[in-house]
Amino acid sequence: MTPKAVFWDMDGTLVDSEPLHEAALVAALRSVGIAPPINLHERVLGVAAWPVYEMLRDEFGLDLPFDDWIVRKYDHYLPLAETLKPRPGAIEIFN
Numbered sequence: 001m002t003p004k005a006v007f008w009d010m011d012g013t014l015v016d017s018e019p020l021h022e023a024a025l026v027a028a029l030r031s032v033g034i035a036p037p038i039n040l041h042e043r044v045l046g047v048a049a050w051p052v053y054e055m056l057r058d059e060f061g062l063d064l065p066f067d068d069w070i071v072r073k074y075d076h077y078l079p080l081a082e083t084l085k086p087r088p089g090a091i092e093i094f095n
Contacts, residue, residue, distance in 0.1 A: 013087070014087060015086055022040070022044075026040070028075075034062060
C-alpha cells in the first residue's frame with residue numbers, strides 16, 4: 001500500500017515526546033558534568049535545538065560544538081523513542 005499522506009507531528013498531536021526530550025537533555029547535560037537547572041523544562045519547551053544549545057553554552061558552559069552536542073543528546077533520546085505511545089485516537093483517525 002502506498003501512503004496517501006505523511007503527517008509530521010511537531011506539536012504533540014500524535015504522540016507526546018516532550019518528556020523523552022527532557023530526559024535526554026538532562027542525561028546529556030549530566031554526561032558532560034553540567035547540573036540541569038530546576039526550571040530547564042520551562043525554558044526549553046517549544047524552543048528549537050540551536051537556541052537551546054546557545055543558552056546551555058552561554059549560561060552553563062557547555063563546551064561541545066553544536067554537532068557533537070546534538071549527537072550526544074540523541075544518543076540518549078533514541079533508546080527512549082521505543083517507549084513512545086500514540087495519544088488516544090491518534091491511530092484510529094487513519095483508519
